[in-house]
Amino acid sequence: THQWRGIIEEYRDRLPVSDSTPVVTLREGGTPLVPAQVLSERTGCEVHLKVEGANPTGSFKDRGMTMAITRAKEEGAKAVICASTGNTSASAAAYAVRAGMVCAVLVPQGKIALGKMGQALVHGAKILQVDGNFDDCLTLARNLSDNYPVALVNSVNPVRIEGQKTAAFEIVDMLGDAPDIHVLPVGNAGNITAYWKGYQEYAADGIARHKPRMWGFQASGSAPIVRGEVVKDPSTIATAIRIGNPASWKFALAAKDESGGFIDEVTDREILRAYRLLAAQEGVFVEPASAASVAGLLKAAEQGKVDPGQTIVCTVTGNGLKDPDWAVAGAPQPVTVPVDAATAAERLGLA
Numbered sequence: 001t002h003q004w005r006g007i008i009e010e011y012r013d014r015l016p017v018s019d020s021t022p023v024v025t026l027r028e029g030g031t032p033l034v035p036a037q038v039l040s041e042r043t044g045c046e047v048h049l050k051v052e053g054a055n056p057t058g059s060f061k062d063r064g065m066t067m068a069i070t071r072a073k074e075e076g077a078k079a080v081i082c083a084s085t086g087n088t089s090a091s092a093a094a095y096a097v098r099a100g101m102v103c104a105v106l107v108p109q110g111k112i113a114l115g116k117m118g119q120a121l122v123h124g125a126k127i128l129q130v131d132g133n134f135d136d137c138l139t140l141a142r143n144l145s146d147n148y149p150v151a152l153v154n155s156v157n158p159v160r161i162e163g164q165k166t167a168a169f170e171i172v173d174m175l176g177d178a179p180d181i182h183v184l185p186v187g188n189a190g191n192i193t194a195y196w197k198g199y200q201e202y203a204a205d206g207i208a209r210h211k212p213r214m215w216g217f218q219a220s221g222s223a224p225i226v227r228g229e230v231v232k233d234p235s236t237i238a239t240a241i242r243i244g245n246p247a248s249w250k251f252a253l254a255a256k257d258e259s260g261g262f263i264d265e266v267t268d269r270e271i272l273r274a275y276r277l278l279a280a281q282e283g284v285f286v287e288p289a290s291a292a293s294v295a296g297l298l299k300a301a302e303q304g305k306v307d308p309g310q311t312i313v314c315t316v317t318g319n320g321l322k323d324p325d326w327a328v329a330g331a332p333q334p335v336t337v338p339v340d341a342a343t344a345a346e347r348l349g350l351a
């Protein structure tokens, strides 16, 4: 019997590895492409969700991290470091365990979801909470990797992008061609850069007949690319994309321009509405930042920007279990019943 081997083995000829590269993997990738019934009805399109929360540590970061840790291992690194809003650190911590490396993590104090903090802790990472935002953490991580024996595994490391581009390959392999539109949440802007690279490579080699338009969505309180200027004090409930000065800003603009797409913003209210729709009507539980792609698609549809009949893929980037507070908040508290069928049936509305 065969299982999915992880993105490096599955796409070896398209990644910067050699036969002697020591592959560090948790069998990431091979994630579900789920038809979205309600979103398809609402838009008159064929909408699919690329469910990246199904990766080993619960987010798309694993695709980049298998590459980054593999290459760090190959180069003899003993320790890695990252700045993170939570998911990168969870992923780095897990892959560092596999590689027998020390993992250092810098996170913005008080601004990462509990599930992600728990992951970094249980995998034994050395965590510092920085009195600053993600952008400050990244500056600090770059400084430390420049001056101390520790390898940087943020998406400014180009092999991260190489790993993450495999999500675009999987989508084309599954659909038989690229979608017409690809929709993503945008934070540090590494992922939109990676998907665009993947789609371009497959089109150049004739595996896809065309390339999609890339649509990216930032949270309104953290929308530097939309505004055209750095946001000094970014805010949003979608803590994963609470970033005011994205490292891959220029590449995100290139993806948008070259593909004929756009980058827009969605409010926290729109994000939460999409978050609840995904869970309650599509059966897909994602973290709030992930819902920014779907919120963006719905916003674009309301603005008349979505012609019917197109194939659209929305990446939902992280698992809902990472940040369950938003699922519980505002929901009615379940009632307590005695061990009694008649009462239970009555309370369930069955009787």
Ligand code: F0G
Residues within 6 Å of the ligand: 059, 061, 083, 084, 085, 086, 087, 088, 089, 155, 185, 186, 187, 188, 189, 190, 191, 192, 240, 241, 287, 289, 290, 317, 318
């Ligand atoms: N969605 C989730 C769940 C994320 O964790 C991130 C980024 C993004 C979207 C945005 O992707 O940065 O490539 O544009 N999280 C990073 C982290 C910043 O540290 O985990 P991007």
